[in-house]
Amino acid sequence: xxxxxxxxxxxxxxxxxxxxxxxxxxxxxxxxxxxxxxxxxxxxxxxxxxxxxxxxxxxxxxxxxxxxxxxxxxxxxxxxxxxxxxxxxxxxxxxxxxxxxxxxxxxxxxxxxxxxxxxxxxxxxxxxxxxxxxxxxxxxxxxxxxxxxxxxxxxxxxxxxxxxxxxxxxxxxxxxxxxxxxxxxxxxxxxxxxxxxxxxxxxxxxxxxxxxxxxxxxxxxxxxxxxxxxxxxxxxxxxxxxxxxxxxxxxxxxxxxxxxxxxxxxxxxxxxxxxxxxxxxxxxxxxxxxxxxxxxxxxxxxxxxxxxxxxx
Amino acid sequence: xxxxxxxxxxxxxxxxxxxxxxxxxxxxxxxxxxxxxxxxxxxxxxxxxxxxxxxxxxxxxxxxxxxxxxxxxxxxxxxxxxxxxxxxxxxxxxxxxxxxxxxxxxxxxxxxxxxxxxxxxxxxxxxxxxxxxxxxxxxxxxxxxxxxxxxxxxxxxxxxxxxxxxxxxxxxxxxxxxxxxxxxxxxxxxxxxxxxxxxxxxxxxxxxxxxxxxxxxxxxxxxxxxxxxxxxxxxxxxxxxxxxxxxxxxxxxxxxxxxxxxxxxxxxxxxxxxxxxxxxxxxxxxxxxxxxxxxxxxxxxxxxxxxxxxxxxxxxxxxxxxxxxxxxxxxxxxxxxxxxxxxxxxxxxxxxxxxxxxxxxxxxxxxxxxxxxxxxxxxxxxxxxxxxxxxxxxxxxxxxxxxxxxxxxxxxxxxxxxxxxxxxxxxxxxxxxxxxxxxxxxxxxxxxxxxxxxxxxxxxxxxxxxxxxxxxxxxxxxxxxxxxxxxxxxxxxxxxxxxxxxxxxxxxxxxxxxxxxxxxxxxxxxxxxxxxxxxxxxxxxxxxxxxxxxxxxxxxxxxxxxxxxxxxxxxxxxxxxxxxxxxxxxxxxxxxxxxxxxxxxxxxxxxxxxxxxxxxxxxxxxxxxxxxxxxxxxxxxxxxxxxxxxxxxxxxxxxxxxxxxxxxxxxxxxxxxxxxxxxxxxxx
Numbered sequence: 001x002x003x004x005x006x007x008x009x010x011x012x013x014x015x016x017x018x019x020x021x022x023x024x025x026x027x028x029x030x031x032x033x034x035x036x037x038x039x040x041x042x043x044x045x046x047x048x049x050x051x052x053x054x055x056x057x058x059x060x061x062x063x064x065x066x067x068x069x070x071x072x073x074x075x076x077x078x079x080x081x082x083x084x085x086x087x088x089x090x091x092x093x094x095x096x097x098x099x100x101x102x103x104x105x106x107x108x109x110x111x112x113x114x115x116x117x118x119x120x121x122x123x124x125x126x127x128x129x130x131x132x133x134x135x136x137x138x139x140x141x142x143x144x145x146x147x148x149x150x151x152x153x154x155x156x157x158x159x160x161x162x163x164x165x166x167x168x169x170x171x172x173x174x175x176x177x178x179x180x181x182x183x184x185x186x187x188x189x190x191x192x193x194x195x196x197x198x199x200x201x202x203x204x205x206x207x208x209x210x211x212x213x214x215x216x217x218x219x220x221x222x223x224x225x226x227x228x229x230x231x232x233x234x235x236x237x238x239x240x241x242x243x244x245x246x247x248x249x250x251x252x253x254x255x256x257x258x259x260x261x262x263x264x265x266x267x268x269x270x271x272x273x274x275x276x277x278x279x280x281x282x283x284x285x286x287x288x289x290x291x292x293x294x295x296x297x298x299x300x301x302x303x304x305x306x307x308x309x310x311x312x
Numbered sequence: 313x314x315x316x317x318x319x320x321x322x323x324x325x326x327x328x329x330x331x332x333x334x335x336x337x338x339x340x341x342x343x344x345x346x347x348x349x350x351x352x353x354x355x356x357x358x359x360x361x362x363x364x365x366x367x368x369x370x371x372x373x374x375x376x377x378x379x380x381x382x383x384x385x386x387x388x389x390x391x392x393x394x395x396x397x398x399x400x401x402x403x404x405x406x407x408x409x410x411x412x413x414x415x416x417x418x419x420x421x422x423x424x425x426x427x428x429x430x431x432x433x434x435x436x437x438x439x440x441x442x443x444x445x446x447x448x449x450x451x452x453x454x455x456x457x458x459x460x461x462x463x464x465x466x467x468x469x470x471x472x473x474x475x476x477x478x479x480x481x482x483x484x485x486x487x488x489x490x491x492x493x494x495x496x497x498x499x500x501x502x503x504x505x506x507x508x509x510x511x512x513x514x515x516x517x518x519x520x521x522x523x524x525x526x527x528x529x530x531x532x533x534x535x536x537x538x539x540x541x542x543x544x545x546x547x548x549x550x551x552x553x554x555x556x557x558x559x560x561x562x563x564x565x566x567x568x569x570x571x572x573x574x575x576x577x578x579x580x581x582x583x584x585x586x587x588x589x590x591x592x593x594x595x596x597x598x599x600x601x602x603x604x605x606x607x608x609x610x611x612x613x614x615x616x617x618x619x620x621x622x623x624x625x626x627x628x629x630x631x632x633x634x635x636x637x638x639x640x641x642x643x644x645x646x647x648x649x650x651x652x653x654x655x656x657x658x659x660x661x662x663x664x665x666x667x668x669x670x671x672x673x674x675x676x677x678x679x680x681x682x683x684x685x686x687x688x689x690x691x692x693x694x695x696x697x698x699x700x701x702x703x704x705x706x707x708x709x710x711x712x713x714x715x716x717x718x719x720x721x722x723x724x725x726x727x728x729x730x731x732x733x734x735x736x737x738x739x740x741x742x743x744x745x746x747x748x749x750x751x752x753x754x755x756x757x758x759x760x761x762x763x764x765x766x767x768x769x770x771x772x773x774x775x776x777x778x779x780x781x782x783x784x785x786x787x788x789x790x791x792x793x794x795x796x797x798x799x800x801x802x803x804x805x806x807x808x809x810x811x812x813x814x815x816x817x818x819x820x821x822x823x824x825x826x827x828x829x830x831x832x833x834x835x836x837x838x839x840x841x842x843x844x845x846x847x848x849x850x851x852x853x854x855x856x857x858x859x860x861x862x863x864x865x866x867x868x869x870x871x872x873x874x875x876x877x878x879x880x881x882x883x884x885x886x887x888x889x890x891x892x893x894x895x896x897x898x899x900x901x902x903x904x905x906x907x908x909x910x911x912x913x914x915x916x917x918x919x920x921x922x923x924x925x926x927x928x929x930x931x932x933x934x935x936x937x938x939x940x941x942x943x944x945x946x947x948x949x950x951x952x953x954x955x956x957x958x959x960x961x962x963x964x965x966x967x968x969x970x971x972x973x974x975x976x977x978x979x980x981x982x983x984x985x986x987x988x989x990x991x992x993x994x995x996x
Contacts, residue, residue, distance in 0.1 A: 125652065
């Protein structure tokens with residue numbers, strides 16, 4: 001029975017360790033700019049960031065004094081310091097050995113607890129508990145060379161390189177790849193997950209507020225990889241309904257098998273666009289390897305200078 | 313006739329690799345011409361290329377590592393400068409070139425810089441520390457080196473003939489499959505690593521055998537210096553892990569060459585198995601690189617603190633614990649593949665557990681310094697810089713082992729910063745510490761302290777200026793391997809890292825100057841006694857550079873830190889031990905086996921990459937003939953007559969006696985090292 005992420009967040013937060021560090025790190029590392037994983041905009045990202053900072057806090061308790069001690073000892077016992085006592089026979093101490101082994105063990109036991117609880121609560125496949133009145137939105141994600149395809153099976157529409165979702169509503173992503181491996185990652189919303197050919201992974205995310213969130217592939221996938229980013233546009237419930245209706249009624253392309261084959265070819269820096277109609281069985285066919293996978297660069301041609309079509 | 317190889321293979325349209333390749337080619341031709349014109353070729357052939365002396369092989373390994381380190385660093389410069397220029401702009405490297413650069417950077421740094429540096433230092437120091445004359449299989453050793461050099465050669469050949477892999481330093485399928493990488497780049501990578509991997513495996517077998525079976529009389533396991541223990545652990549890991557790498561890459565080769573479906577998208581292939589297997593090798597590999605460095609730091613910190621290592625048995629235990637646990641954690645490299653809570657948590661916790669023995673080591677180094685008289689010569693600076701920096705890298709590593717945290721920073725610049733943090737501070741600082749520490753032993757003169765210290769401080773500062781910004785930009789969501797980007801928040805950090813890498817350029821300059829200046833001033837830096845650092849282990853008891861036979865008479869070890877005891881006895885009794893009865897010494901004869909085998913392997917590898925099948929057959933046949941010819945040899949050893957041994961050893965003894973007779977030197981030694989109760993004199 002998965003607990004709500006908000007509960008987990010409070011629970012972990014109540015450990016208290018590293019709360020001050022949250023402020024310090026955020027200030028130091030970010031200097032007030034936005035967009036990082038330490039400024040999460042959803043429950044998954046917030047819980048992950050909290051675990052990250054708590055782990056830093058727990059370890060800092062031992063790491064910071066160790067660094068200070070290393071520097072102080074190194075400085076004090078320099079050969080030129082005549083006030084330092086030379087103790088060449090200080091080579092073993094049972095008591096110190098016990099301390100030396102137990103401190104890291106205790107830290108790791110503490111951290112191990114955090115790891116165990118966190119790994120289960122934030123498993124990407126585990127649904128987010130939510131008070132939202134709407135049921136979770138299902139989105140199927142296919143990574144292609146080099147763009148992201150988002151299929152809304154219930155709405156029977158699809159989009160490329162931009163995914164519009166209602167804010168404050170859990171989104172249930174089903175992910176696969178039509179080509180090589182990629183990682184689906186929206187830093188401000190939280191956890192990333194791999195997309196692989198012939199396999200389906202799942203990810204639950206939610207955005208707290210309307211806004212545009214930067215998404216990218218976090219797994220190098222070939223020459224057009226750098227352009228393989230997308231936007232998560234979180235909008236209000238009403239705006240989402242309007243967007244769905246408008247997309248369905250536009251005069252854009254249709255995502256059927258032929259439309260999919262067009263998309264399958266390599267292309268870079270693709271501007272976002274939508275499909276007014278999408279075949280809801282397409283995703284399952286991709287996962288089950290019933291459709292050919294991405295053709296790759298200039299099929300069959302070898303040698304230097306193999307370049308992707310339509311890139312650079 | 314030439315398979316896939318045509319004139320098109322030479323990238324005439326790409327100025328950067330062509331100019332770089334032409335430059336390297338010209339330098340190479342110039343060096344070879346100089347060697348031939350000055351008549352150094354016979355010397356080079358007899359004393360180095362065909363040498364089976366572990367010291368010479370160690371030096372050649374280290375040299376290879378340093379040269380490839382520079383090559384890898386140039387790649388790093390290109391990556392940093394590309395990213396600095398590539399905000400909302402294409403930069404100067406197109407993707408198909410940039411992707412080769414980062415793939416080559418990782419491959420070269422791990423396989424042809426870090427590995428040769430560590431193996432080189434092990435080669436040089438381990439037999440000396442064990443008090444023996446050579447490794448167990450000297451000709452194997454030479455073959456190992458030349459096979460590694462073959463791999464390095466093939467990787468660099470790809471600069472001008474064809475291209476290198478664009479599929480990352482670990483070629484994840486399906487990207488590395490023929491469908492998505494139909495060019496020869498991945499084949500260059502695979503064959504270079506397969507050939508070099510054989511060499512590395514032979515090294516592992518060689519060193520495990522040496523350490524387990526060949527030690528000086530009385531050198532029991534718990535009297536071995538910690539460097540020998542870490543070398544043992546690293547080589548056990550090589551033996552266990554490298555076959556996994558060879559098998560995994562072999563399966564990928566079958567996919568690419570013969571249409572198998574181990575890891576393909578279609579035909580029932582499963583790319584997750586590749587990721588799983590490659591990291592089953594990859595994680596132990598991390599410890600293969602860092603354990604010997606831990607050993608070097610243990611030697612350096614004890615020597616320059618003027619104290620034995622604190623908690624020796626604990627250190628040994630920690631080393632062997634790391635050796636074991638390093639095989640139980642590989643899944644943390646792919647938490648985001650969706651294994652589920654239980655699996656991720658178990659491997660996350662196992663990963664964190666490695667921090668325990670590592671932490672113990674840090675504390676023990678700290679207590680070794682505690683109560684010492686620390687001399688800050690260059691090796692000690694590297695060691696202290698390592699301890700401080702490595703602690704930070706260890707912390708970010710444990711952070712990455714917490715799966716929910718990893719979900720946010722996996723494959724990000726934060727991860728890049730983390731592993732550079734541990735590999736640079738651990739392996740690279742360790743290599744520099746080891747090179748400065750053992751250089752006088754290898755060549756008979758010290759390295760210049762001024763340039764060495766400047767090199768350290770610039771490396772230390774440059775490391776932080778480069779990688780702290782990368783930690784930060786990783787927290788801002790920047791992933792690795794981006795050729796261009798359009799997020800304005802990332803830009804200042806990327807530029808800062810670019811500045812850091814310029815500081816590291818300065819460090820490189822100082823390091824090069826250190827060698828040039830030291831060689832020019834070698835007379836004033838000469839190490840007469842063979843013990844320039846007031847060392848504690850056996851290698852300091854022989855001359856610098858050591859004779860081919862290392863020790864005139866194998867030392868009789870009666871405890872830990874044997875040379876310290878010998879020295880102490882000599883100083884207290886004011887004389888050396890009685891001159892031993894010199895006997896003739898048998899040593900293995902030089903053999904060109906390794907070099908010629910590697911020559912044929914280079915041909916085989918090149919022919920396989922370009923599908924020139926007749927040449928493959930020729931190369932394999934040649935390598936086999938060399939093997940048969942070596943196996944049928946009837947003269948294995950040559951004898952150094954007793955008079956020559958005596959002459960060499962008497963010279964060493966004279967230098968020692970002179971040192972012993974110098975009151976000042978003796979008093980300094982007594983004051984700072986001999987007795988806990990001794991009062992400092994002189995500057996006190």
